[in-house]
Amino acid sequence: NAGVTQTPKFQVLKTGQSMTLQCAQDMNHNSMYWYRQDPGMGLRLIYYSASEGTTDKGEVPNGYNVSRLNKREFSLRLESAAPSQTSVYFCASSSGRANYGYTFGSGTRLTVV
C-alpha cells in the first residue's frame, strides 16, 4: 500500500541511550517532515527536508538530528535521550508544492525512562 512507513511503532529507552527512528515514503514526494505530538500541544515540527539533500530546523529541533538518506527515506536520531523526549513521533511527506497537504505515517510511541 502506498504511503508513509515508520519504524519502530513502540520504543522504550533509558535516559542517555541513542536511537534512530526510520521513515520511508513511496509516493515520490519531494518533502519530508518530522513532528512530535504531546498532549495539549498539537503537532510541533522538529525538522524538515524540502528536497533530497537538504534539511532544516523546525520549531523544536534541540536534541535531535536528521538525515535525508535519499528521496524515499528521512530518519530522526536522538543522540542522548531525555525524559522530555517522551512523545509520539510522526513522519510526513508532501509533494513539496505550495499549499498541498501532507501524508502522515502511523507514528512511533517513544518512552524515555
Add this chain to the structure above:
Amino acid sequence: GENVEQHPSTLSVQEGDSAVIKCTYSDSASNYFPWYKQELGKGPQLIIDIRSNVGEKKDQRIAVTLNKTAKHFSLHITETQPEDSAVYFCAATDQTGANNLFFGTGTRLTVIP
C-alpha cells in the same frame, strides 16, 4: 512563525447534530488551511482543505469556511455519526514558502449515539 489557536479542546454532540470547530491564525500571509482527522492509534489524515482564494468549501457532510480579514477558519460537520468521533486538527502554512504546516492543539470530538 505562524501561531494557530483552536477551540474547543473537547466537544460532545448527539448523533445527528452538527459540530463546529474554530481556529485562528496569526500570519496574514498564510494561504492554505487543511484539516486533519486523527483516530486512536493512527496518524492524522487530511479530510478537507481550503485555499485563500475561496471563502467556503464543502465535501458531503463536512465544510470549511475561511475569513481572511478576521484570520479565522472553521470546520463544520453536519449529521454527525459515531465514526466521526476522533481528534481534529486545523493547520496553516507559514510565510517562508517552504510549505511547512503549523497545527492547532486539537479538538477531541465525541459523537454520542
